Amino acid sequence: MKRLLPLLTGLVLLLSACGREDLSTLNPQGPVAEKQLDLMKLSIGIMALVVVVVFAICIYVLIRFRRRSGDKSIPKQVEGNHTLEIIWTVIPLVLLLILGVPTIKDVFGLAKDYSKDKNAVQVRVTAHQYWWEFEYTGYGIKTAQELVVPTDKTISFELVGADVKHSFWIPAIGGKMDTNPGVTNRMYLEFPKEGVFRGKCAELCGPSHALMDFKAKAVSPASFDRWVAAMKAPAVMPADAEIAEKFTSQCLTCHAVGENGGNSAPNLTGVGSRQTIGGILYNDTTSVEKNIHDWVTDPQKYKSGAMMPKAVENDLTQEQVSAIAKYLAEYKLDY
Numbered sequence: 664m665k666r667l668l669p670l671l672t673g674l675v676l677l678l679s680a681c682g683r684e685d686l687s688t689l690n691p692q693g694p695v696a697e698k699q700l701d702l703m704k705l706s707i708g709i710m711a712l713v714v715v716v717v718f719a720i721c722i723y724v725l726i727r728f729r730r731r732s733g734d735k736s737i738p739k740q741v742e743g744n745h746t747l748e749i750i751w752t753v754i755p756l757v758l759l760l761i762l763g764v765p766t767i768k769d770v771f772g773l774a775k776d777y778s779k780d781k782n783a784v785q786v787r788v789t790a791h792q793y794w795w796e797f798e799y800t801g802y803g804i805k806t807a808q809e810l811v812v813p814t815d816k817t818i819s820f821e822l823v824g825a826d827v828k829h830s831f832w833i834p835a836i837g838g839k840m841d842t843n844p845g846v847t848n849r850m851y852l853e854f855p856k857e858g859v860f861r862g863k864c865a866e867l868c869g870p871s872h873a874l875m876d877f878k879a880k881a882v883s884p885a886s887f888d889r890w891v892a893a894m895k896a897p898a899v900m901p902a903d904a905e906i907a908e909k910f911t912s913q914c915l916t917c918h919a920v921g922e923n924g925g926n927s928a929p930n931l932t933g934v935g936s937r938q939t940i941g942g943i944l945y946n947d948t949t950s951v952e953k954n955i956h957d958w959v960t961d962p963q964k965y966k967s968g969a970m971m972p973k974a975v976e977n978d979l980t981q982e983q984v985s986a987i988a989k990y991l992a993e994y995k996l997d998y
């Protein structure tokens with residue numbers, strides 16, 4: 664134990680240092696996660712009660728009725744005892760009812776479909792290896808890696824997978840639910856508190872599964888409206904004509920800014936104001952510009968299996984990478 668203690672302490676420190684935003688379901692920040700935690704508490708409570716009572720009886724019986732030296736008598740036989748059989752049938756039945764009724768009520772309650780609700784914000788989530796696409800179908804907006812939501816509305820999610828099976832999970836807010844290719848799953852979440860919440864892919868999907876992070880940013884209704892307007896504003900292109908042309912020919916074939924570009928890679932509109940690059944390079948520890956520069960230079964260095972080619976394979980010189988990184992870092996949205 665003495666040798667294990669430093670190891671355990673280290674492990675606890677390591678695990679607690681992992682999360683910037685809380686990844687724990689034990690600290691819920693919204694009604695869905697609260698209900699889910701209540702169910703966890705209820706089931707763990709009942710299980711703990713059963714364990715304590717059964718072990719207490721077991722230990723008591725072992726000591727009280729143990730075989731004493733010289734005692735050769737056969738204990739009283741109780742098989743077929745009706746009273747005992749009724750007791751040990753009814754107790755589990757009652758416990759299962761206490762567990763089952765709220766569980767069924769909440770499971771069906773949390774499955775409520777808001778996809779036709781005019782007051783809900785409809786978001787279509789597409790999980791890709793290894794990034795997240797968020798399409799606001801009611802607003803005609805697409806973004807990636809950072810889900811922006813208002814605090815006053817229910818968010819109705821439509822979940823699909825682009826390639827393999829992933830799973831959409833924001834531990835502090837609620838979830839999770841699989842994103843399958845070709846099948847649409849639905850769930851809803853609510854974000855009553857402003858803040859940034861960390862999301863994760865919760866289904867092993869390839870070498871960079873553990874790095875498939877995203878952010879959910881809950882903002883005030885007015886701020887959300889400003890974000891929508893900023894996202895819909897005409898795209899800002901690089902000022903330098905040569906860089907603009909290079910950016911269009913090498914980046915916008917897959918990525919998009921505003922209305923310009925493709926759909927197969929993360930939308931970059933306002934990427935400079937996101938918290939991370941690639942979901943994992945934090946812009947507060949290194950500058951946005953450096954993170955974009957590093958990422959564009961060699962994406963596989965940070966996310967093994969990422970589809971994006973290295974800068975050299977993409978026919979970009981270091982000067983062009985620097986200019987594009989500078990342009991993207993300065994492409995911020997005010998909201």
Ligand code: CUA
Pocket residue numbers: 790791792793828829830864865866867868869871872873875
């Ligand atoms: Cu996507 Cu794990």
